[in-house]
Amino acid sequence: MKRWFIVAALAAIVAALSPSLFAQWPLWPIPGVPKGTDGKPNLTAPAPRTADGKPDFSGIWMRYDDPEPNGTPPGRPPLVKGGNAGVGFKDGLPFQPWAADLQKKRAAEGGLNDPDGLCLPQGPLQYHIDPQPLKIVQMPRQIFIIYESNYGFRTIYMDGRPLPPQGEPQPYWHGYSIGRWEGDTLVVESNNFHGVDPSQFHGVEPDGFHGVGWLDHRGSPYTEAMKLTERFRRVNYGELDIEFTVDDAKAYTRPFTVRVSQHVVADGSELIEFICHENQMFLKLTGRDNSGGPPR
Amino acid sequence: MTKSRGVYMKAKLAALLVGTGLLLAARPLVAHHAFAAEFDADKPITLTGAVTKIQWTNPHAWFYIDVKDETGTVTNWGLEMGSPNGLMRSGWTRNSMKLGEVVTVEASRAKNGSNSANAKAVTLKSTGQRLFAASSQQP
Numbered sequence: 001m002k003r004w005f006i007v008a009a010l011a012a013i014v015a016a017l018s019p020s021l022f023a024q025w026p027l028w029p030i031p032g033v034p035k036g037t038d039g040k041p042n043l044t045a046p047a048p049r050t051a052d053g054k055p056d057f058s059g060i061w062m063r064y065d066d067p068e069p070n071g072t073p074p075g076r077p078p079l080v081k082g083g084n085a086g087v088g089f090k091d092g093l094p095f096q097p098w099a100a101d102l103q104k105k106r107a108a109e110g111g112l113n114d115p116d117g118l119c120l121p122q123g124p125l126q127y128h129i130d131p132q133p134l135k136i137v138q139m140p141r142q143i144f145i146i147y148e149s150n151y152g153f154r155t156i157y158m159d160g161r162p163l164p165p166q167g168e169p170q171p172y173w174h175g176y177s178i179g180r181w182e183g184d185t186l187v188v189e190s191n192n193f194h195g196v197d198p199s200q201f202h203g204v205e206p207d208g209f210h211g212v213g214w215l216d217h218r219g220s221p222y223t224e225a226m227k228l229t230e231r232f233r234r235v236n237y238g239e240l241d242i243e244f245t246v247d248d249a250k251a252y253t254r255p256f257t258v259r260v261s262q263h264v265v266a267d268g269s270e271l272i273e274f275i276c277h278e279n280q281m282f283l284k285l286t287g288r289d290n291s292g293g294p295p296r
Numbered sequence: 297m298t299k300s301r302g303v304y305m306k307a308k309l310a311a312l313l314v315g316t317g318l319l320l321a322a323r324p325l326v327a328h329h330a331f332a333a334e335f336d337a338d339k340p341i342t343l344t345g346a347v348t349k350i351q352w353t354n355p356h357a358w359f360y361i362d363v364k365d366e367t368g369t370v371t372n373w374g375l376e377m378g379s380p381n382g383l384m385r386s387g388w389t390r391n392s393m394k395l396g397e398v399v400t401v402e403a404s405r406a407k408n409g410s411n412s413a414n415a416k417a418v419t420l421k422s423t424g425q426r427l428f429a430a431s432s433q434q435p
Contacts, residue, residue: 111330272381279353
């Protein structure tokens with residue numbers, strides 16, 4: 001065999017393999033992955049279903065960077081791209097004036113107080129667009145979403161309980177979430193998020209709110225008044241489509257909907273532990289405390 | 297072939313391919329942390345030196361190298377890479393780089409002017425292998 005052919009063949013193999021194949025984390029095959037005639041996972045096979053006939057969202061999912069290179073299909077909300085929730089809208093997001101000011105300030109600082117960098121829980125949309133994977137564990141009465149990044153953890157109650165009244169429980173970083181089925185779509189509603197208090201924003205990031213209320217990596221804010229509706233659809237075995245509707249009249253002049261796409265991780269790799277505060281140099285390099293968080 | 301043997305073979309194949317020193321595909325596997333708050337993409341720097349310390353830690357791995365300038369003065373530089381998770385998914389292991397090994401690093405300098413930088417790629421002098429550093433500079 002000629003040398004060029006060996007080199008070309010190896011290069012082709014490398015190009016075809018996902019980087020996760022190189023990982024040293026142990027791989028263990030997932031049972032029930034549909035296979036094509038070539039033995040590879042058939043990602044366009046129908047979505048699996050649970051014993052009660054519902055689509056099964058369980059599995060490891062990873063951000064899908066460019067699922068629609070030809071643009072948004074007609075009638076669908078725009079995709080979030082480049083960490084920017086408003087990129088698909090001609091005029092950006094419909095900010096209230098104070099929220100527009102805060103977003104500009106956060107973006108100008110290069111993400112100095114982005115919760116991702118501060119090792120704090122990210123905003124619910126930030127988690128969906130993070131390049132670290134997430135894991136969905138689906139059970140009949142509740143669904144867990146575990147985010148590798150910063151160990152985010154959400155519980156979606158599927159037992160018929162209502163959302164608690166707005167402002168009644170203490171606000172949660174991950175909000176309070178309930179879910180229901182509309183056909184094959186899982187509809188998740190959430191409220192009581194820990195968000196920015198606009199009455200405390202006077203042109204600078206309020207003390208005590210560092211890392212709080214970041215919808216995206218551009219610093220688009222949300223408040224405790226945010227009502228979030230997520231519509232999860234498992235399009236097929238390999239793809240998860242999430243419509244994400246923000247209704248927060250304190251920060252935005254009208255509700256808006258964006259979309260995130262995820263692809264399944266079917267090679268048997270798993271989430272890997274991520275202990276964010278182990279060696280936090282970010283605060284040191286940005287001139288802040290290195291022992292317990294940003295200055296208060 | 298049993299399932300576990302299949303995994304083993306896959307791991308062996310991966311090791312073989314890494315061993316060939318082929319360029320690994322660069323993908324934005326880790327965007328952790330606000331790159332722009334810490335580092336300046338307009339201040340690229342290339343540094344060569346021997347590795348003096350390796351911290352295989354979250355949220356970012358760091359390594360340190362002694363860099364000698366034209367006058368013979370030695371300066372110790374700290375280089376940030378991605379998280380251990382991102383590095384593993386990009387083909388690194390914690391043994392990919394060894395203490396004392398001479399490496400060349402393509403990086404972006406810290407905004408605070410210290411001898412710190414964010415590594416984009418690391419080339420091992422011993423093998424010529426160039427590894428991407430799962431940098432948070434990638435979008």
